Structure formats: structure tokens, C-alpha cells
Amino acid sequence: MVGLKELIEAALGRRRFSIFFKNVNLVNVYTGEVYKSNIGVLGDRICYVGEGSCFDASELVDGNDLFLVPGxxxxxxxxxxxxxxxxxxxxxxxxxxxxxxxxxxxxxxxxxxxxxxxxxxxxxxxxxxxxxxxxxxxxxxxxxxxxxxxxxxxxxxxxxxxxxxxxxxx
Known part of the structure; x- marks a missing residue:
């Protein structure tokens, strides 16, 4: 299991993400809003959501403007x-x-x-x-x-x- 320190390091660009999704439309199921976004995952945790480009990732996924929703x-x-x-x-x-x-x-x-x-x-x-x-x-x-x-x-x-x-x- 990935610890809080590692998650923060990845979010700050100091540690490699497991997966980085770029060019996605993130659906906020609480507000109903949709955001153009990139998402970084380390282990089984989302630790970055924003417009910044990928710092480093084991796997890079181009969302091609598709929608990404939480489970x-x-x-x-x-x-x-x-x-x-x-x-x-x-x-x-x-x-x-x-x-x-x-x-x-x-x-x-x-x-x-x-x-x-x-x-x-x-x-x-x-x-x-x-x-x-x-x-x-x-x-x-x-x-x-x-x-x-x-x-x-x-x-x-x-x-x-x-x-x-x-x-x-x-």
C-alpha cells in the first residue's frame, strides 16, 4: 500500500505515477460539472487532478477527450x-x-x-x-x-x- 508521503511526492512531480491519464473530461458527480483534466494515479490511489502535464509515469493513457467518472x-x-x-x-x-x-x-x-x-x-x-x-x-x-x-x-x-x-x- 502506498503511503501518504509517496502520494504527495507524486502529486508534486517528485515521484513517478503508476498511471497518468491525459486529455480527459473529468465528471464531478457531486456538482455535475465536467472539467478538462489530467489525472495521476500511484498504486490504487488518485493523487493528482489538474491541468499540468505528466511529470513521469509507468503508463501514459491519452483519454482523447473521453469522459472519466469515479466508480x-x-x-x-x-x-x-x-x-x-x-x-x-x-x-x-x-x-x-x-x-x-x-x-x-x-x-x-x-x-x-x-x-x-x-x-x-x-x-x-x-x-x-x-x-x-x-x-x-x-x-x-x-x-x-x-x-x-x-x-x-x-x-x-x-x-x-x-x-x-x-x-x-x-
Missing amino acids: LIDSHLHVESSMVTPRRFAEAVLPHGVTTAVADPHEIANVLGIEGVKAMIENSRGLNLKLYFWAPTCVPSLPGFENSGAEINAEDVIEMLKLDGVLGLG
Whole structure:
């Protein structure tokens, strides 16, 4: 992992970038603005964004005025509602810029309980998409009015919160 000192040195032109993208249109997803820019990367970190020319880089990429956007994050979705596996979901969204998603596996929990949630987590391993999960908290959604096949209680929620890849409550 590249340290802060090395990132600063590269940004100041004192260290070689791993990759330098020149002539790109950088999309700022917060403001909606588009900037003509050059971008320097060291290791897996962006450490330079500006109009300066490349200082030195192992790989130089001419963007030819194409657009460069950061990886997009979908912060709440239901993979199983798409009727595909996590792998097929990743194959569908990655080409459109989604690099990270946080899924609420509520539907599979309704049918299979905590074992369904564990299966979703297991099936998300090894993907190019970073897929995290929320722990479903109300299964079934309307106790006493529906019988979907499973129930999740407080102990199940506590167990799910300890699972690798579960970020919090859904």
C-alpha cells in the first residue's frame, strides 16, 4: 500500500505515477460539472487532478477527450429483486460504472431466513463488484399478516451484523 508521503511526492512531480491519464473530461458527480483534466494515479490511489502535464509515469493513457467518472456506488438495492445472481448482477452493472453496491437481502431473508442472507454473501465473494450488505430487520414485513416462510429475530440480526461484508441494519 502506498503511503501518504509517496502520494504527495507524486502529486508534486517528485515521484513517478503508476498511471497518468491525459486529455480527459473529468465528471464531478457531486456538482455535475465536467472539467478538462489530467489525472495521476500511484498504486490504487488518485493523487493528482489538474491541468499540468505528466511529470513521469509507468503508463501514459491519452483519454482523447473521453469522459472519466469515479466508480459509482449504489447504496441500497435488492439484488434478488433483479431475478439474477450476484455474479450476473455484477456483470450487468459494472460496464455502466457501478463499482460498489450495498444490498438489502430482505426478499431472500423472507423465504430462507438468515441462511438465505448467508448464501447471498457467499455468492458475492470473488466478484469484481464490491458488494456489501445490510442486515434485514423485519422478516416477515408484517408479522401476523403474511407467512413468507421465514422469520428473523433479534438474535439473528446480531449474528448477521457479525458477518463479513455486513455494514449495518437494512
